[in-house]
Amino acid sequence: MQADFDSLDTDAPIFAPGAFRLSDREADLIAKARRFGRRVLAPRAASHDRDATFPIENFRDMHDEGLLSICVPREHGGTGADFKTYCLAAAELGRYCGSTALSWNMHVCSTLWSGALADDLEMSAADRDAHRARRDMHYRRILDNGAIYSQPFSEGGAAAAGGVAFGTEARPVDGGFLVKGRKIFASLSGAADYYGVLCTERREGEAASRRNTLYLAIPAGATGVRVAGDWDPLGMRATVSRTLVLSDVFVPESEMLLPRGVYFLAATRWPHMFLTLSPTYLGLAQAAYDFTVAYLRGEMPGALSVKRRMFPTKQIAVAEMHIQLEQTKALWFQAVSEACANPSKQQILRAYAAQFSVMENAHAIAAKAIRTCGGQAMLKNLALERIYRDSRCGSLMLPWTAEICLDRIGREALYETGETDEQ
Numbered sequence: 290m291q292a293d294f295d296s297l298d299t300d301a302p303i304f305a306p307g308a309f310r311l312s313d314r315e316a317d318l319i320a321k322a323r324r325f326g327r328r329v330l331a332p333r334a335a336s337h338d339r340d341a342t343f344p345i346e347n348f349r350d351m352h353d354e355g356l357l358s359i360c361v362p363r364e365h366g367g368t369g370a371d372f373k374t375y376c377l378a379a380a381e382l383g384r385y386c387g388s389t390a391l392s393w394n395m396h397v398c399s400t401l402w403s404g405a406l407a408d409d410l411e412m413s414a415a416d417r418d419a420h421r422a423r424r425d426m427h428y429r430r431i432l433d434n435g436a437i438y439s440q441p442f443s444e445g446g447a448a449a450a451g452g453v454a455f456g457t458e459a460r461p462v463d464g465g466f467l468v469k470g471r472k473i474f475a476s477l478s479g480a481a482d483y484y485g486v487l488c489t490e491r492r493e494g495e496a497a498s499r500r501n502t503l504y505l506a507i508p509a510g511a512t513g514v515r516v517a518g519d520w521d522p523l524g525m526r527a528t529v530s531r532t533l534v535l536s537d538v539f540v541p542e543s544e545m546l547l548p549r550g551v552y553f554l555a556a557t558r559w560p561h562m563f564l565t566l567s568p569t570y571l572g573l574a575q576a577a578y579d580f581t582v583a584y585l586r587g588e589m590p591g592a593l594s595v596k597r598r599m600f601p602t603k604q605i606a607v608a609e610m611h612i613q614l615e616q617t618k619a620l621w622f623q624a625v626s627e628a629c630a631n632p633s634k635q636q637i638l639r640a641y642a643a644q645f646s647v648m649e650n651a652h653a654i655a656a657k658a659i660r661t662c663g664g665q666a667m668l669k670n671l672a673l674e675r676i677y678r679d680s681r682c683g684s685l686m687l688p689w690t691a692e693i694c695l696d697r698i699g700r701e702a703l704y705e706t707g708e709t710d711e712q
């Protein structure tokens with residue numbers, strides 16, 4: 290039996306609107322996400338985690354709440370949340386169900402990247418007009434029918450890290466493309482209505498280039514789309530991230546989520562786009578801390594109401610967790626607040642540092658929560674055990690894994706663009 294979250298008094302906003310100078314509109318949207326997370330996501334999280342099933346009912350309810358269209362621009366009928374507001378709302382969902390928040394991120398990015406980010410990037414007037422018309426079709430599917438988009442990019446090679454062109458290829462044919470390839474860790478596989486696939490447009494005899502990356506929405510029901518393999522991972526089990534096999538799938542040109550060349554442009558000019566996996570894990574860090582405080586106070590539903598807060602060792606552990614959480618929040622809030630086109634070198638380094646800190650610290654805080662609360666706290670009737678497993682996944686997520694962040698910070702801090710040590 291999962292703990293009753295409604296009776297927990299631990300869900301003050303992660304970022305208090307006054308302290309973090311949020312506008313009323315931002316605060317309202319974020320509060321809506323928090324209330325939704327607590328009321329709807331938390332009670333369903335344990336069973337989907339246990340069975341590794343996708344929480345499709347959460348997405349149906351998100352449609353009713355307008356959360357599927359949170360980043361659809363207002364001119365297209367959506368809520369028009371910006372990057373920062375989205376990140377803060379996603380962190381609130383992550384507190385209650387990591388898998389749902391992470392899957393929601395895949396969906397929302399299809400609207401954020403084609404919406405606010407694309408509006409920030411240069412493109413010809415003709416491309417801009419064609420893009421507006423195409424994205425309106427995608428947004429109408431979401432607004433009218435609750436369509437769900439996913440984001441399968443990873444292939445198991447160097448492409449998802451940004452090193453080489455995607456091996457999944459789109460061959461131009463009359464009216465569209467024939468897409469062939471294989472995507473691993475395709476969260477929402479079997480549940481999404483459209484797979485937002487990154488692939489390389491390649492004509493006969495042409496070399497593969499990252500500049501020719503296409504971002505296509507492939508209908509789940511299209512001929513040649515198949516979900517393969519099983520899904521029985523350590524954490525984030527309800528994302529159901531199985532393998533997507535694409536065998537010469539015909540995709541009409543209207544399914545382009547970004548015009549030609551714009552994904553490559555976004556990846557180089559709007560690098561904070563890759564920070565969007567981090568909010569979920571910030572929410573998990575907050576959840577692990579909140580759990581510990583409630584547990585030590587003897588107020589955790591589902592656990593014995595024994596107080597353990599009087600022991601100095603517990604107080605020191607909570608103080609350390611608090612400091613680590615506040616450090617992480619401060620850095621992350623700064624990074625998501627300054628996301629923009631063409632950021633400075635210091636802003637990019639800060640984004641890597643924020644991503645690294647959230648992903649590593651979320652798990653460190655969850656691990657300390659288990660050590661501090663003790664054996665009974667890691668039983669599966671309580672949420673901490675799931676938080677601990679889910680939090681382990683953050684550092685592994687491309688393109689900004691913890692190792693890649695370290696690698697880039699070290700190199701980019703020491704070398705200016707084009708500098709080498711050759712004499």
Ligand SMILES: Cc1cc2nc3c(=O)[nH]c(=O)nc-3n(C[C@H](O)[C@H](O)[C@H](O)COP(=O)(O)OP(=O)(O)OC[C@H]3O[C@@H](n4cnc5c(N)ncnc54)[C@H](O)[C@@H]3O)c2cc1C
Pocket residue numbers: 395440441442443444445446447449450452473474475476477524525528530682684685686687688690691692693696
């Ligand atoms: C729960 C979950 C859900 C996911 N959902 C999605 C999804 O919806 N869509 C999607 O596209 N992907 C998704 N992923 C996949 C994820 O982003 C990674 O692609 C995946 O974890 C990579 O696994 P791998 O073993 O192939 O990593 P590898 O590519 O083998 O890398 C292993 C490690 O080597 C290091 N490394 C790799 N390349 C470099 C480099 N160039 N420089 C320095 N170090 C490097 C990294 O630290 C990396 O962690 C998901 C992953 C998880 C855990």
